[in-house]
Amino acid sequence: DSGVTQTPKHLITATGQRVTLRCSPRSGDLSVYWYQQSLDQGLQFLIQYYNGEERAKGNILERFSAQQFPDLHSELNLSSLELGDSALYFCASSVERIAGAHEQYFGPGTRLTVT
Amino acid sequence: DQQVKQNSPSLSVQEGRISILNCDYTNSMFDYFLWYKKYPAEGPTFLISISSIKDKNEDGRFTVFLNKSAKHLSLHIVPSQPGDSAVYFCAASLNTDKLIFGTGTRLQVFP
Secondary structure (H helix, E strand, O other): OOOOEEEOOEEEEOOOOOEEEEEEOOOOOOEEEEEEEOOOOOEEEEEEEEOOEEEEEOOOOOOEEEEEOOOOOEEEEEOOOOHHHOEEEEEEEEOOOOOOOOOOEEOOOEEEEEO | OOOEEOOOOEEEEEOOOOEEEEEEEOOOOOOEEEEEEEOOOOOOEEEEEEEOOOOEEEEOOEEEEEEOOOOEEEEEEOOOOHHHOEEEEEEEEOOOOOEEEOOOEEEEEEO
16 A cells, blocks of 8 residues: 555446546655556556645646545546546645655556446 | 656466566656565565666565666566466656556456
8 A cells, every 4th residue: 555545446427527636645745747658568657746736747637637635645637538538547745855756656546438 | 757667557477477567667766666466355565676776676576676777677477376466566756756647557366
């Protein structure tokens, strides 16, 4: 158990809909990251938040947005869903980068299926 | 553009033997490399990492080797155990906490 929790575990929805994925980081971790893993692909970085502020952005579509709340949990919002958005969405957390600490700890993921 | 590549999608090794998983990268500015293990229906689990200023890091049965001139890193598992059967991802970072992942290698350890 990494200490990172994600809800829901599975989500099935229709094209054009909007969903919200939730992540709670490990206790004490200030950074939250979102990754997308499509079928047979590696994990693609979407976005990072640090202590409530956006820190880095990857290949995140404009239809997608995220935020990190004062209690440090984060939500990833996916709107106008398309079939190609079906994927595993992982959240990870880490402490602030100190003396080379790069390890990110991943949650179990949310499997999104768009029909 | 795939900056981190794992060219072997799968590897099969007998229990007790050495497993060697390989990873190539294109950006010489990467400063940290990590290996993650992933079981089905679970998130990736951090395994071992190495700074770009080192060429080897060891943790129990796991050793990571970094060859900067060849832009290549490898993960050695000795001895391999059936519980090591999983998908292994290498990842790299560049002055930020963002990780760039390879596509993974599925390791199967058979008795």
